[in-house]
Amino acid sequence: MSAKIRLYVEHPLGLGQSVPLDRGQANYLFAVMRMAVGGQVKLFNGRDGEWLADIAQAGKRAGVLTCTAQTKPLQMPPDLWLVFAPIKKARTDFIVEKAAEMGAARIVPVQTVFTNSDRIRQDRLQAHAVEAAEQCGGTYVPEVADLQKLSRLLDHWPEGRQLMFCDEAEVGNALALAAAQKSDAPWAILIGPEGGFSEAERERLHALPYSHVVSLGPRILRADTAAVAAMTLWQQALGDW
Secondary structure, eight states: OOOOOEEEOSSOOOTTOEEEEOHHHHIIIIIISOOOTTOEEEEEOSSSOEEEEEEEEEOSSOEEEEEEEEEEOOOOOOSEEEEEOOOSHHHHHHHHHHHHHHTOSEEEEEEOTTOSOSOOOHHHHHHHHHHHHHHHTOSOOOEEOOOEEHHHHHHTOOTTOEEEEEOGGGTTSOOOOOOGGGTTSOEEEEEOOTTOOOHHHHHHHHHOTTEEEEOOOSSOOOHHHHHHHHHHHHHHHHSOO
16 A cells, blocks of 8 residues: 655665654654554655555654655756735745645745844745645745845846846736746746835836736735735746646
8 A cells, every 4th residue: 555644754765774753753653643663654854755664663752763665756846936915824824834835946935125024944845745635745945034134135146147026006007027038048937915016116027027917817816815826827827747
């Protein structure tokens, strides 16, 4: 019977490789899921693909797995960043989870003039990205960056990376995703805060040579809905769907 549980681990994976479990993983497998020696799980680490592993040792606080066969090669997502302004806790969690599921390579929270939240728990959001990858069958976990100011991010923008700027002020204007000929370039999607972008931010973003203004339809979307809609549009036009 195929293993139904997937775990993200930091340890290298390969045929015959022993993989130690930390306390949290051991508790999940052996106390919560009631697994025992001889059971099987699937492992991935974002580098070596997905591997089937047998439970070799099982304890209350630790355990050891042994890799027996590769079940998937490493599948890297497109070089796409999701840049967004954090909102309420549960909805920020949702954005991170869906970005990981939909193929973002990096998730970048930014503070704008009207951002409601001035801090995040980067480690907690990274854990949500891991959980999303475990559940959706991905073999790669996107990095969740720490919160930084949008102005600073733009000051140090990587050369060649295109920006899909989702401007709520353009609602109702049927603007298509521009520069489709740049499909082989790295990209980023920018979603604004619930209060929208300031006029100064909008002017700067419109003036950037790598910025492509996009409307997400005739209605103003909530930030979490906008993130999913924007990633869907990008994936359909330029991504790996």
